Amino acid sequence: MIDLNEAYINGLLKTAAHIPDSDIEDILEKAASFKGLNPQEAAALLMTENETCTHRIFQIAGQIKKHIYGDRIVLFAPLYVSDYCINRCAYCGFKQDNDIARRRLTQEEIRAEVTILEKMGHKRLAIEAGEDPVNCPLDYILECIDTIYNMKFENGEIRRVNVNIAALDVAGYRRLKAAQIGTYILFQETYHRPTYAKVHPGGPKRDYDYHITAFDRAMEAGIDDVGAGALFGLYDYKYEAIALMLHNEYLEKRFGVGFHTISVPRIRANKTYPHAVNDRDFLRLVAILRLAVPFTGMIVSAREAPEIRRQLVQIGISQMSAGSRASVGGYSKLEGAAQFNLADHRDAGDIFYWLMEEGILPSFCTACYRQGRSGDRFMELAKQGDIKNVCLPNGLLTLKEYALDYGDSRFKTLADALISEKLADIESQKTQHLVKSKLADLVKGKRDLFI
Ligand code: SF4
Ligand code: SF4
Numbered sequence: 212m213i214d215l216n217e218a219y220i221n222g223l224l225k226t227a228a229h230i231p232d233s234d235i236e237d238i239l240e241k242a243a244s245f246k247g248l249n250p251q252e253a254a255a256l257l258m259t260e261n262e263t264c265t266h267r268i269f270q271i272a273g274q275i276k277k278h279i280y281g282d283r284i285v286l287f288a289p290l291y292v293s294d295y296c297i298n299r300c301a302y303c304g305f306k307q308d309n310d311i312a313r314r315r316l317t318q319e320e321i322r323a324e325v326t327i328l329e330k331m332g333h334k335r336l337a338i339e340a341g342e343d344p345v346n347c348p349l350d351y352i353l354e355c356i357d358t359i360y361n362m363k364f365e366n367g368e369i370r371r372v373n374v375n376i377a378a379l380d381v382a383g384y385r386r387l388k389a390a391q392i393g394t395y396i397l398f399q400e401t402y403h404r405p406t407y408a409k410v411h412p413g414g415p416k417r418d419y420d421y422h423i424t425a426f427d428r429a430m431e432a433g434i435d436d437v438g439a440g441a442l443f444g445l446y447d448y449k450y451e452a453i454a455l456m457l458h459n460e461y462l463e464k465r466f467g468v469g470f471h472t473i474s475v476p477r478i479r480a481n482k483t484y485p486h487a488v489n490d491r492d493f494l495r496l497v498a499i500l501r502l503a504v505p506f507t508g509m510i511v512s513a514r515e516a517p518e519i520r521r522q523l524v525q526i527g528i529s530q531m532s533a534g535s536r537a538s539v540g541g542y543s544k545l546e547g548a549a550q551f552n553l554a555d556h557r558d559a560g561d562i563f564y565w566l567m568e569e570g571i572l573p574s575f576c577t578a579c580y581r582q583g584r585s586g587d588r589f590m591e592l593a594k595q596g597d598i599k600n601v602c603l604p605n606g607l608l609t610l611k612e613y614a615l616d617y618g619d620s621r622f623k624t625l626a627d628a629l630i631s632e633k634l635a636d637i638e639s640q641k642t643q644h645l646v647k648s649k650l651a652d653l654v655k656g657k658r659d660l661f662i
Contacts, residue, residue: 227254242502272498272526281599283606287335296341298414331559342377366616371577378425384432396438402454403446435586436471444478472508501527506593513555534559574606578661
């Protein structure tokens with residue numbers, strides 16, 4: 212089992228505080244050549260207060276993002292299906308202690324939610340649910356996945372369902388795998404045991420060991436894309452970052468592949484949480500993670516305000532939610548408590564416009580999962596620096612499809628200009644030619660084209 216030793220992580224951060232600037236320069240050189248960082252090196256960057264280094268960290272993070280992923284952001288939406296929960300996580304609006312009217316969507320209500328999401332143009336969803344084996348058993352989640360995958364619309368369908376539900380046993384994960392989920396997402400919240408115990412006063416999630424070994428069981432069950440995260444601000448964000456890296460290293464050693472994605476939710480300035488992360492530290496944290504694990508997707512939710520999301524996109528975030536609602540039935544405007552407060556209230560369409568105006572390609576791509584490029588097959592491609600050779604073409608194809616099916620005339624004009632510009636960035640002439648022909652097929656009415 213993974214052994215995250217508190218004294219070891221603290222020692223690592225303490226030693227890193229005394230690393231001379233000349234060594235930090237070497238670490239930055241290594242990061243700039245896309246080699247990633249070990250936890251000691253990441254600790255050195257986390258501990259430095261040197262402004263010139265910080266400037267370089269942001270610069271290199273931007274270069275890595277561009278080199279590995281190209282100018283694209285993959286978009287998705289969360290879909291809350293049940294807020295029943297028997298856990299007492301201090302930071303969550305769904306905790307058992309809260310006296311809220313709880314709801315589990317019927318399959319009819321799921322269809323209503325998915326219809327709204329599909330109208331926004333989404334092709335990728337993340338199912339979210341609290342933990343309650345009686346009111347929200349795994350059978351129910353599997354039924355929801357089945358319902359979603361079986362919905363067909365005039366303009367397509369949801370093509371990838373990621374799942375963010377409580378830790379399961381191996382048999383449970385086998386059933387999720389059989390339901391053809393995309394990524395299984397589970398946040399450790401905090402890797403710091405005493406803090407974990409404090410913020411999880413009751414419920415099955417209180418069991419740190421069972422929670423932290425969830426990805427082991429998921430991978431034993433054959434799920435090879437797992438998405439990790441910590442709720443930065445519950446404890447020292449530097450500690451969490453190093454622990455995340457050690458967890459990733461452990462999975463790589465044991466299963467040959469680490470995290471597919473890392474999410475970076477955070478608690479902002481808040482008297483209850485002395486470790487709440489300010490904007491500057493948060494941006495530095497994301498940039499350092501980008502340097503440390505260049506091939507891991509990084510996700511930001513609508514918990515962050517538009518301006519911070521704008522900056523995060525430049526320094527390493529590769530996926531974001533758009534048009535999100537954080538309550539059960541939120542898209543259908545059903546009454547319900549939110550799991551947390553959102554800070555980006557823009558409609559999905561406004562976010563797609565905004566990205567294009569920033570010169571960034573909004574992508575609705577789900578190709579890898581459907582081409583069998585998951586787990587180590589995905590990582591191999593990413594580590595060779597080849598993933599952008601599929602991300603960019605697929606981003607262009609999905610944007611064209613979106614523009615044709617959902618865009619108004621201004622959107623179509625902007626999208627066509629962006630597509631022509633980015634087409635030229637495809638290095639291989641053969642791929643460029645293939646994409647042009649698929650773009651023409653889309654205009655003729657074909658859909659769901661990818662490479
Ligand atoms: Fe329940 Fe998840 Fe909220 Fe904890 S974070 S109270 S497990 S819904
Ligand atoms: Fe994601 Fe693969 Fe599509 Fe790139 S090609 S956006 S990695 S699914």
